[in-house]
Amino acid sequence: MAKSRSAPTLDDVAKMAGVSTATVSRCLNSPDRVVKATRERVQSAVDALGYTPNFAARVMAAKRSFTIGAIIPTMENAIFARGLQAFQEELHQRGYTLLVSSSAYKPEIEEEQIRTLIARGADGLLLIGHDRDPEIYDFLDQRNIPALVAWSYLPDSKLPSVGFDNRAAMFDLASHVIGLGHTRIGVISARVDGNDRARLRVQGIREAVADRGLEANNLTVIETSYEIENGAKAFSDLMNATTPPTAILCGNDVLAAGALRQAQKMGLDVPGDVSITGFDDIELARIVSPALTTVHVPHREMGHKAALQLIEMVENQTAGTGEQLATRIVNRPSLGKPASG
Amino acid sequence: MAKSRSAPTLDDVAKMAGVSTATVSRCLNSPDRVVKATRERVQSAVDALGYTPNFAARVMAAKRSFTIGAIIPTMENAIFARGLQAFQEELHQRGYTLLVSSSAYKPEIEEEQIRTLIARGADGLLLIGHDRDPEIYDFLDQRNIPALVAWSYLPDSKLPSVGFDNRAAMFDLASHVIGLGHTRIGVISARVDGNDRARLRVQGIREAVADRGLEANNLTVIETSYEIENGAKAFSDLMNATTPPTAILCGNDVLAAGALRQAQKMGLDVPGDVSITGFDDIELARIVSPALTTVHVPHREMGHKAALQLIEMVENQTAGTGEQLATRIVNRPSLGKPASG
DNA sequence: ATGCAAAATGCAAGCGCTTACATATTTGCT
DNA sequence: AGCAAATATGTAAGCGCTTGCATTTTGCAT
Numbered sequence A, B: 001m002a003k004s005r006s007a008p009t010l011d012d013v014a015k016m017a018g019v020s021t022a023t024v025s026r027c028l029n030s031p032d033r034v035v036k037a038t039r040e041r042v043q044s045a046v047d048a049l050g051y052t053p054n055f056a057a058r059v060m061a062a063k064r065s066f067t068i069g070a071i072i073p074t075m076e077n078a079i080f081a082r083g084l085q086a087f088q089e090e091l092h093q094r095g096y097t098l099l100v101s102s103s104a105y106k107p108e109i110e111e112e113q114i115r116t117l118i119a120r121g122a123d124g125l126l127l128i129g130h131d132r133d134p135e136i137y138d139f140l141d142q143r144n145i146p147a148l149v150a151w152s153y154l155p156d157s158k159l160p161s162v163g164f165d166n167r168a169a170m171f172d173l174a175s176h177v178i179g180l181g182h183t184r185i186g187v188i189s190a191r192v193d194g195n196d197r198a199r200l201r202v203q204g205i206r207e208a209v210a211d212r213g214l215e216a217n218n219l220t221v222i223e224t225s226y227e228i229e230n231g232a233k234a235f236s237d238l239m240n241a242t243t244p245p246t247a248i249l250c251g252n253d254v255l256a257a258g259a260l261r262q263a264q265k266m267g268l269d270v271p272g273d274v275s276i277t278g279f280d281d282i283e284l285a286r287i288v289s290p291a292l293t294t295v296h297v298p299h300r301e302m303g304h305k306a307a308l309q310l311i312e313m314v315e316n317q318t319a320g321t322g323e324q325l326a327t328r329i330v331n332r333p334s335l336g337k338p339a340s341g
Numbered sequence C: 001a002t003g004c005a006a007a008a009t010g011c012a013a014g015c016g017c018t019t020a021c022a023t024a025t026t027t028g029c030t
Numbered sequence D: 001a002g003c004a005a006a007t008a009t010g011t012a013a014g015c016g017c018t019t020g021c022a023t024t025t026t027g028c029a030t
Helices: A010-017 A021-029 A036-049 A055-062 A078-093 A107-119 A134-143 A166-179 A196-211 A228-239 A253-265 A283-287 A299-316 B010-017 B021-029 B036-049 B055-062 B078-093 B107-119 B134-143 B166-179 B196-211 B228-239 B253-265 B283-287 B299-316
Strands: A067-072 A097-102 A124-128 A147-150 A161-163 A185-190 A219-224 A247-250 A275-277 A294-296 A328-330 B067-072 B097-102 B124-128 B147-150 B161-163 B185-190 B219-224 B247-250 B275-277 B294-296 B328-330
Touching: A010 A021, A010 A036, A021 A036, A055 B055, A067 A078, A067 A107, A067 A299, A078 A097, A078 A299, A078 B078, A078 B097, A097 A107, A097 B078, A097 B097, A107 A124, A107 A134, A124 A299, A147 A299, A161 A299, A166 A185, A166 A196, A166 A247, A166 A275, A166 A294, A166 A328, A185 A196, A185 A228, A185 A253, A196 A219, A219 A228, A228 A247, A228 A253, A228 B283, A247 A253, A253 A275, A253 A283, A253 B283, A283 B228, A283 B253, A283 B283, B010 B021, B010 B036, B021 B036, B067 B078, B067 B107, B067 B299, B078 B097, B078 B299, B097 B107, B107 B124, B107 B134, B124 B299, B147 B299, B161 B299, B166 B185, B166 B196, B166 B247, B166 B275, B166 B294, B166 B328, B185 B196, B185 B228, B185 B253, B196 B219, B219 B228, B228 B247, B228 B253, B247 B253, B253 B275, B253 B283
Parallel strands: A067 A097, A067 A124, A124 A147, A147 A161, A185 A219, A185 A247, A247 A275, B067 B097, B067 B124, B124 B147, B147 B161, B185 B219, B185 B247, B247 B275
Antiparallel strands: A294 A328, B294 B328
């Protein structure tokens, strides 16, 4: 085993460069406040020693951590992974580090994670969606931690948000589907409890149904959790009804992919026998056949803008204005007119 | 804007409970060293104040961070996301937090991230693959930071590893393909530079080709980067050769999905006209049609075991033994016998 | 009651860094 | 050349916690 030399400290650098620790610190943090000759001397000491600042000490002294925390439901879902990747890239660009944790869609875990991230000195927090215990907002407020919500834009929420209008996006898609002549609609949604994105999407569908003058009983909604298999199961339940739907709107692409696979297994033609739509427009939507009609969400743009906005909130103590991003319907072969019979 | 009360400290708790900070600290960290009555008094002060320990201070004083760092090529790839999720779950279970960053497959970024994570006090590091600048190993050694490699098992490497034998796995698959009668093999690999997983997989194919007595010129290898579109492009290059391959082995499922899509676009039947195989066995492999023959990798198990092993290394100062995980070939319709003509 | 070991608690010194504030050096004028 | 203003650097006080050691309290056998 190697001899464990402990890491060089600011003090070591200062001694080697023949200056005070204050000067070394300044060299590192605001180089323009130090004259060139000194700066170079310090720099070579840093290089010679292989010095890396101790982060905890810096956080403690500066009361800033240059860390942003993000709590997402799960990393396994491509949509979060992608948005987070963009978020992280932008953060890194601006000198921040990302601390991620996932809540597995469980409110109590999310709350615990929030506390943990704050204890770790996160300068700001990225949260997904608006549904959560109000006391969390009080806590954030009291600790004065800037937080931003992504994946769901709501104009008058506790926290500013960068995202899109889940309700309107789904309203538009459902209206489009109904406009094609579909009258019996099935919905495979993610669990709506504690998930405003899912809830608003379903709501958008209900509103479109009402808006187009369809009876509410032409709509069947199944809630299930995020997994391909569950999409398949829900699909078969829906299609085994006495009067099966002619179009099935899924809460996301993954559920839609499950539905599609089940349709093939059941020997049903899509969209000949039944149309299927997704939501998110992840790669999957283009790969399955027939490719999925879905709602395109600008995940990377969202991650990117969320980072910029959150940094702005952190650095300038501003409240954050939020930003609504546009989504658009992507038409692909999985959606067609209902069979004339 | 809310009044920004700053967080309560250990001192506040101590005062409220009428004990010393040392006692409060002990209540939190080794409750059995404190008598019950005191412990309860302290606990109620903690609750009343909503006290959360300041992490940076704790790290600094204890020289332990209960943080594990992981540097993965990208979060956008489902295989890393999934393994990492399992890794994180296990870590969380054992009281550790995960610090993730992604290197975008760039060695210099990975190196920077390693330094950053260490500066942040990571108690241990999870790295992907074995290919990296030797000086990084020296650095890790010198700083005495336990590190573990995942996604690639090598018995005699600098760092212990939890993973599978990429070469053998691909050797087996290629042997199986050749055994089916294929004689002209195309390979779509990820970039092998700095990526031992990709390199070893290609090597496994070469060895199988030699082993089965095929001429090396029956093998065409294309290297490209990880994206569906690139898989599609490589596929069309491969098939436009004068004597196109009858089977195409892809370095991962994503490239295979791209190849498959391109096959459809070119009107080629899979596996009738050409067989395609993947690697990883992510969801995608089951969803595309025809479903992909691929190599199943136990990503979650890997993440899980890596966490256990790394924690063991951190807590007991042991060297880590590594563990080889088994992969298996999953036969699905994308692979068939070559056309008899 | 008394004495003693063991258990519980307190004291106080850091951990490595940032940053007011104080001091020293340089610069630009007259 | 001499002085004030501006610039560069040094001094030292924390930041909130852990922990070795000192001290007090407790439990128990005598």
